[in-house]
Amino acid sequence: VQLQASGGGLVQTGGSLRLICAASGLTSDYHAIAWFRQAPGKEREGVSCITSFGVTTYFAESVKGRFTISRDITTNTVLLQMNRLKPEDTGVYFCAGRTWYTCAPRRIDYDYWGQGTQVTVSS
Numbered sequence: 001v002q003l004q005a006s007g008g009g010l011v012q013t014g015g016s017l018r019l020i021c022a023a024s025g026l027t028s029d030y031h032a033i034a035w036f037r038q039a040p041g042k043e044r045e046g047v048s049c050i051t052s053f054g055v056t057t058y059f060a061e062s063v064k065g066r067f068t069i070s071r072d073i074t075t076n077t078v079l080l081q082m083n084r085l086k087p088e089d090t091g092v093y094f095c096a097g098r099t100w101y102t103c104a105p106r107r108i109d110y111d112y113w114g115q116g117t118q119v120t121v122s123s
Helices: none
Strands: 002-006 009-012 017-024 032-038 045-050 057-059 067-072 077-082 091-098 117-122
Touching (some): 017 091, 032 077, 045 077, 057 067, 077 091
Parallel strands (some): 009 117
Antiparallel strands (some): 002 017, 032 045, 045 057, 091 117
């Protein structure tokens, strides 16, 4: 299984970006996909997650109301729409997957990772 994250960039405070996680090599539909981010000098933290078939979504408190997550089963892509971005949203964003229906909060719960895409929000 491979994940390819894209869509990062430089945006001003209040702007929007859409991140895309493209999955290949999936052998079933039972994969939860999450987004994590890592700011310089900080631990990698969970941002959002979507369960198999998009039944349930989860968001970190810091992004609730600003970010949405969706998935297209036919194309094996997960989208993270980020609105009203803030400088504290700056970091490298990674998508990660696990071979199970449900989401999980910890990094070690995920079996495969994409390479990351940089998001920079200027003040």
